[in-house]
Amino acid sequence: MINTEDLVSRNAAFAARGAHEGLHILGSGQLMVIGCVDSRVDPSHVLGLDLGEVTAIRNVGGRVTPAVLRTLTMLTKVSAAHRGDRPAGTHIVVMQHTDCGIRDIAAFPEMLASEFDIPVEALDGKAVMDPVAAVRLDVGVLKEVLKTRMPAGLVTGLVYDVETGLIEVVTPTARVGEE
Structure with a gap:
């Protein structure tokens, strides 16, 4: 088990490398990834x-909820408050994965329906x-919502094995949102 002393030591080594200096509050590549909390699927490492x-x-399943x-x-x-001279628009990637634990929650339909804010019958x-199929569905939801809520950007759907x-x-990059 990783204990607190380990965390403090690892953090000291991280801080000494200085990699944290000068970073922007949001990603420099104007990239957002919606992904799963599964420890095997950290988007920074995987990508x-x-x-x-x-x-x-x-979140659990990397779902658009x-x-x-x-x-x-x-x-x-x-982003708008911190953009400065950076251009508007973001590339949003929905990345789900194989062998996901969200399948285990299917045995608890009320919990899952609550996460999606839908009736159990709609699961x-x-x-x-x-x-x-979930990535295709979620990218579709995201595209519809982004048409009116965000500056123009890109949306892509991936599945990690x-x-x-x-x-x-799974869904090639597409431009969406207000121009």
Whole structure:
């Protein structure tokens, strides 16, 4: 088990490297990844990104839920407040993965329906057992919402295979949002 002393020591080594200096509040690459909390699926590691390149929004399943949409709305305001001379627009990636624990929550439909803010009867339409179908569905939801809530940007859908370590592009990058 990693204890507090380990964390303090690791943090001291991190701070000594200075990699945290000069970073922007939101990712330098204007990249946001909506992904799963699964420890095998850290978007920075999986996508080869450095500290400060991505803003990650993580939940069980990496799903586009009402809470994620509220977070995106808030991040739009944060971005506007800190943008300075940076151009508007963000690339949002929905990245789900194989062997996801959200499938285990399917045995608790009330809990899962609550997360999506839908009736239990509507859960079949959320493709909980199929990450490829779920990414397509969530990217579709995101595109509809972004048309009116955010500056123009890009949206992509990926599925990460926990066995091979590779990603599959499920929905190619598309431009969405207000111009």
